[in-house]
């Protein structure tokens with residue numbers, strides 16, 4: 146929610162009680178404010194949208210008095226450890242006590258007061274490190290110490306699996322065990338001394354097509370597989386080839402000069418044989434020749450690499466000489482963790498939370514991860530100064546994921562602050578989705594696993610879709626929303642494949658949230674529908690759900706107006722096991738909605754009356770009512786900037802009419 150920052154006193158901020166209530170913080174709580182976090186409490190403020198902030202907090206947040214600022218609720222873990230600078234004369238115990246209960250964010254300056262001798266003195270502490278996240282709350286168990294005295298040890302690597310950290314090349318192929326095995330199998334067959342394919346009367350084969358985004362380990366996979374079977378690899382890169390003659394001479398020479406047994410890795414085929422490559426037709430012809438030449442030559446195979454097979458000329462993409470296609474997916478959480486460990490293995494660094502880095506880097510390619518580590522290293526001021534979590538975090542903010550937002554799904558721009566009421570739902574979503582992402586230890590400590598699936602159900606317009614979209618924003622995870630009916634329409638006859646691809650995409654950039662809205666259309670009770678296609682869609686959905694339940698990292702949320710129509714197999718434990726009902730909003734919820742609405746109502750609109758008059762309205766109805774009222778205001782005066790009680794009365798009439806003719810509302814069972 147947006148506030149105007151005005152000058153108050155440190156360290157606690159104050160805001161209007163009603164607005165805090167609307168944000169789901171009736172008694173106050175911790176919020177994110179610009180670059181920092183602060184405790185906010187309900188208090189007397191000069192205007193409903195004013196946030197009173199002390200000068201120190203202003204500076205930490207990067208604000209000046211009068212600035213507008215977005216305030217969002219923050220979920221901070223309890224700090225294990227906080228390192229501060231400039232605490233001369235304060236011992237660890239007094240430090241801890243002085244910061245007790247406060248949110249601290251790396252980069253903040255915190256002013257604390259504590260006794261020095263007989264007097265109370267003031268310290269301006271710089272917050273240098275916070276664990277387990279760059280922002281956390283100081284609790285009774287938090288170890289607070291000063292940098293100069295207890296410099297945390299410089300560790301070569303930590304959190305790596307037992308043994309040596311992987312090298313970059315190893316890390317790049319970690320998690321690709323299946324692909325590596327398949328590729329090694331093909332290479333072994335094609336380079337075997339006995340010319341097995343020919344002996345067995347199999348059709349001639351040139352090699353394998355290898356598809357995967359740039360910078361994700363395609364060539365490392367070829368190297369690893371070839372090493373597994375003990376053959377040499379030569380590499381030809383086509384991204385620098387600008388003329389057909391050059392392409393021909395390169396490939397010709399490669400075939401002529403490489404001595405079998407060997408593998409020729411031809412990468413960036415899309416650069417010359419891609420759909421929009423300048424001399425694509427000639428390139429296709431040259432490739433046809435090349436593949437024939439390779440297939441003819443004994444103990445010789447090629448691997449043709451491309452970012453996407455879909456963008457490749459059919460002469461290459463569908464060539465019978467390249468019968469097998471392998472896909473190198475973008476790095477998932479596990480691979481990203483290994484990549485960070487590998488990249489930092491030889492860089493001096495402080496304690497790093499690798500799990501957190503992996504979770505925060507959905508959409509990062511392997512090269513992006515290397516760039517993050519380089520960037521963090523470049524930010525150290527002195528040579529040999531260790532890389533810290535903070536530097537890595539800052540580098541993360543500056544380096545965009547090259548696997549792009551399309552891969553990441555779309556993340557909405559509003560969070561829970563725009564969602565009125567629904568406290569229980571928001572809390573459950575937080576527990577099941579945000580906690581496992583930000584603090585997986587909570588569950589591990591108690592020996593439980595977080596549920597992987599959840600169903601929201603209830604009458605239309607009660608905020609099911611709305612709250613999940615806000616959740617996607619809050620969690621920062623990649624978000625894949627689909628409407629049941631859309632998936633069926635767009636992919637007639639291919640819905641099962643669509644389901645599988647959707648899950649594959651979500652898995653590839655995990656952690657991610659897959660949102661199956663209006664799931665009753667996608668997964669109706671089997672046997673009951675006349676359409677046998679949907680039965681197999683339900684079956685595909687069950688398989689995929691069970692798959693992600695094992696692996697974790699992909700949270701599946703379903704929503705429906707008609708829970709009774711959803712196939713019950715989908716709703717069992719291990720699948721969409723938690724069911725949350727959203728009902729029509731009671732009076733307080735309607736009041737909360739009015740309080741956070743952006744529609745400016747004049748003071749003569751009696752909020753309490755309006756709440757009474759809208760008994761039985763859903764949130765969608767309320768939103769519609771205010772829209773209607775605002776339109777009425779604009780009809781009255783095109784320059785209107787406020788909505789009066791007359792406008793509201795007119796809108797209520799329109800709605801009363803509409804509701805009069807519509808059948809009485811019933812909530813589904």
Ligand SMILES: Nc1ncnc2c1ncn2[C@@H]1O[C@H](COP(=O)(O)OP(=O)(O)O)[C@@H](O)[C@H]1O
Pocket residue numbers: 563564565566567604605606607608609610611612738764765766768
């Ligand atoms: N809790 C809420 N707070 C504020 N606005 C809401 C809330 N719930 C719903 N709305 C409004 O109502 C509209 C319809 O809600 P939606 O989530 O699509 O309903 P459902 O999916 O349950 O049918 C939303 O676009 C939003 O404008």
Ligand SMILES: [Mg+2]
Pocket residue numbers: 609610611662704
């Ligand atoms: Mg909906």
